[in-house]
Amino acid sequence: MSNLIKDNALVADEWTRVIPPSLGDEVVKKQAGKVVLFKLTGEPTYSPAQIAATQIPATGKVLLPLTVWQANVEQLASRMAAGEIGILIATHEPLDSLAATFADINELPLIAVFVERFPDGRIFTIGNLLRTRYGFKNELRAVGDVLRDQLFFLKRSGFSSYLIRADRSAEDALASLKDFSQPYQGAVDDALPVWRRVDRA
Amino acid sequence: MYKYDAIDQQIVDERVKQYRDQTRRYLAGQLSDDEFRPLRLQNGLYIQRHAPMLRIAVPYGMLSSKQLRKLGDIAKRYDRGYGHFSTRQNLQLNWPKLEDVPEILAELATVQMHAIQTSGNCIRNITTDQFASIAPDEVIDPRAMAEVMRQWSTFHPEFALLPRKFKIAVSGTKQDRAIVQAHDIGLEFYRDSNNQVAIKVWVGGGLGRTPILGTVIRDHLEWQHALTYCEAIIRVYNMHGRRDNAYKARIKILVKALGIEEFKQQVEAEWVHIKDGPNTITEAELHRVAQHFEPMPYETLPAHDAGFDSAIASNPAFSSWVKRCTHAHKQSGYRAVTLSLKPHGKPPGDISSEQMQMVADLADAYSFGELRASHEQNLILADVKLSDLFAIWEKARAAGLATPNIGLLTDMICCPGGDFCSLANAKSIPIAEAIQMQFDNLDYLHDIGDLELNISGCMNACGHHHVGHIGILGVDKDGSEWYQVTIGGKQGNDASIGTVIGPSFSAEEMPGVVQRLIEVYLKERTDEERFIDTVRRLGIAPFKAHVYAEKEAA
Ligand code: HEM
Numbered sequence A: 001m002s003n004l005i006k007d008n009a010l011v012a013d014e015w016t017r018v019i020p021p022s023l024g025d026e027v028v029k030k031q032a033g034k035v036v037l038f039k040l041t042g043e044p045t046y047s048p049a050q051i052a053a054t055q056i057p058a059t060g061k062v063l064l065p066l067t068v069w070q071a072n073v074e075q076l077a078s079r080m081a082a083g084e085i086g087i088l089i090a091t092h093e094p095l096d097s098l099a100a101t102f103a104d105i106n107e108l109p110l111i112a113v114f115v116e117r118f119p120d121g122r123i124f125t126i127g128n129l130l131r132t133r134y135g136f137k138n139e140l141r142a143v144g145d146v147l148r149d150q151l152f153f154l155k156r157s158g159f160s161s162y163l164i165r166a167d168r169s170a171e172d173a174l175a176s177l178k179d180f181s182q183p184y185q186g187a188v189d190d191a192l193p194v195w196r197r198v199d200r201a
Numbered sequence B: 001m002y003k004y005d006a007i008d009q010q011i012v013d014e015r016v017k018q019y020r021d022q023t024r025r026y027l028a029g030q031l032s033d034d035e036f037r038p039l040r041l042q043n044g045l046y047i048q049r050h051a052p053m054l055r056i057a058v059p060y061g062m063l064s065s066k067q068l069r070k071l072g073d074i075a076k077r078y079d080r081g082y083g084h085f086s087t088r089q090n091l092q093l094n095w096p097k098l099e100d101v102p103e104i105l106a107e108l109a110t111v112q113m114h115a116i117q118t119s120g121n122c123i124r125n126i127t128t129d130q131f132a133s134i135a136p137d138e139v140i141d142p143r144a145m146a147e148v149m150r151q152w153s154t155f156h157p158e159f160a161l162l163p164r165k166f167k168i169a170v171s172g173t174k175q176d177r178a179i180v181q182a183h184d185i186g187l188e189f190y191r192d193s194n195n196q197v198a199i200k201v202w203v204g205g206g207l208g209r210t211p212i213l214g215t216v217i218r219d220h221l222e223w224q225h226a227l228t229y230c231e232a233i234i235r236v237y238n239m240h241g242r243r244d245n246a247y248k249a250r251i252k253i254l255v256k257a258l259g260i261e262e263f264k265q266q267v268e269a270e271w272v273h274i275k276d277g278p279n280t281i282t283e284a285e286l287h288r289v290a291q292h293f294e295p296m297p298y299e300t301l302p303a304h305d306a307g308f309d310s311a312i313a314s315n316p317a318f319s320s321w322v323k324r325c326t327h328a329h330k331q332s333g334y335r336a337v338t339l340s341l342k343p344h345g346k347p348p349g350d351i352s353s354e355q356m357q358m359v360a361d362l363a364d365a366y367s368f369g370e371l372r373a374s375h376e377q378n379l380i381l382a383d384v385k386l387s388d389l390f391a392i393w394e395k396a397r398a399a400g401l402a403t404p405n406i407g408l409l410t411d412m413i414c415c416p417g418g419d420f421c422s423l424a425n426a427k428s429i430p431i432a433e434a435i436q437m438q439f440d441n442l443d444y445l446h447d448i449g450d451l452e453l454n455i456s457g458c459m460n461a462c463g464h465h466h467v468g469h470i471g472i473l474g475v476d477k478d479g480s481e482w483y484q485v486t487i488g489g490k491q492g493n494d495a496s497i498g499t500v501i502g503p504s505f506s507a508e509e510m511p512g513v514v515q516r517l518i519e520v521y522l523k524e525r526t527d528e529e530r531f532i533d534t535v536r537r538l539g540i541a542p543f544k545a546h547v548y549a550e551k552e553a554a
């Protein structure tokens, strides 16, 4: 069974996520005795060697890291035109480079945001900006350490699909999309704060 | 004060339901410790040295007598019969059971209370001046805006998991009592040259291990934009604040790293996009909320009351209580009363269930059924007639709530420290108690006058030691407990961070160290000088010399 929630239902996942191979040369950074858990803004996700070694399936819908797409624009142009390319960015990647790569961001049927650890709340701002600033209208998916207790916030931040972490039940997670019926503030899913939404007088 | 409508009630009820299920999943092993941690923290639940600690929100310090009775009742049934008022206008329970917390939250919801966002890396309880609406120097009552902001920040989806906790304080007085400069965002309301309500916005203040006072990011912001401007600030912080090191994750570090000019430019660039958007506060919404904060139905009274005046003249104990524990009021014939939660020899801020019931009765009888919690960890009856003060004093005294030490050395701020807190380097409550016992002579205390002494058990600075006139910080040296002393810190408009006087001391030395600091002050002070003024005039040298001279001689 797929662990994908889309439009408030469990659905099959048509997309294959392409992950550059690990070449065993990653640097583990340490700080104050601890492994650094969050990449800071602007650090590269994959090395050029990893990108070059990435195998892209020849057919079907594929979800590619932005850097992998950038290295294969020409080869994949027809598949892009056929709507078979989705782009994945990590929470530390600047949105400007995503936007600069596409003349029209809505060429993309899917943008996925990868969150390595669920407490990384940058994903919410990224969702918000993709919708409100960059005008992205198609499927916006959360992938990675995606857990039910963040779903309500993800939904309100503009996400439309959620690939729940493999060891958790997506079916149970569905319930959390309805945690609150009338939230206070305006956000992406409903721009109006409650006082403009209903008459509270 | 603010009363919930059906929407507010639904939100807290749904929260109880959500948290009940989260606790169930945790206990059933379906949520790991790491996954449950932010969920419980955002509901105020810490796991502490002895037991969990539950922090209950008292939004901007306002409490009704009904709520206080409920808190007393909860403390009795689910805890050991007492609670602890903290420096952030919250009430903490030190011994609840993790399994009981959903039930406690359900009880709280019946009196329009909750523990939402009292901890965790999110926007915390918004704090303000405990004398809001009654202080003679108040320009704008900040409570309606504080409530509008409370609602906006509650479950704000974009800011649910920030790099670190985020604290906002609001103030509307000439003399800042909300320490806006020591918050991640401080909003200072004032009237601009067109007599419109405007906001001076401070950003990047905070205590903790890197104490920094905030910087002004905007001198003039129209009140309508309070939410969108805060969103712009927090958005920049959410994207760029450090997440790799919890000690460098507060917004103050980002502001410092970028410089205020660059930070401001990024905020303003963000704000352009959301300014005038739907979260812009409307006149109608502010008005709806402000209706809950209408002035109390005061009686028209003369500025003097004969019975009160004669009680003062004939009863020195009453008179010294009035001097320390009552405060000027906007309304003629009224005073505000501080009930001291700092009796000598007890943990500062602690209050028993019985005392809570009794304070609730006082509020009903004498102060329109409302109370406030102050960041100095005391309770306040805001609207008391002069003619009622004597009766209140007698009742409060019988309940141990009338120690006339407000603003004096023994009215100290103290964190739970090593007795309760797993992060502590050292105990703090026994130090507070030892100092209180050392200065148990009220005449001497009054002679020393205004003095703020703040104690934290570690550099997280829950006891605000940096801004104490005397600050005491628990430090760990080779596994034993030591105390570092700073002097010259201050909160308020002319806030400053204290200076360390020298090597740290053992617990037994501490009362003597404070004693010697006071001796220098008493010797050097000019007529009108408070302790802090003398320190500012002379610097730390004479204090240091006297404290360490005796240490070496000994
Ligand atoms: C007993 C358990 C407690 C724990 C585990 C705890 C933990 C912490 C930690 C880790 C910080 C530092 C965060 C940072 O600066 O990044 C902090 C700050 C703070 N805590 Fe606590 N705390 C506790 C109790 C209290 C109490 C009882 C109070 C009030 C009396 C309090 C008030 C504060 C305040 C005001 C700060 C902020 C200082 C600042 O502005 O940086 N805490 N706490």
Ligand code: SF4
Pocket (backbone or CB within 6 Å): B415, B416, B417, B418, B421, B422, B423, B424, B425, B456, B457, B458, B459, B460, B461, B462, B463
């Ligand atoms: S200052 Fe340190 S010891 Fe005191 S409560 Fe805070 S974290 Fe605990």
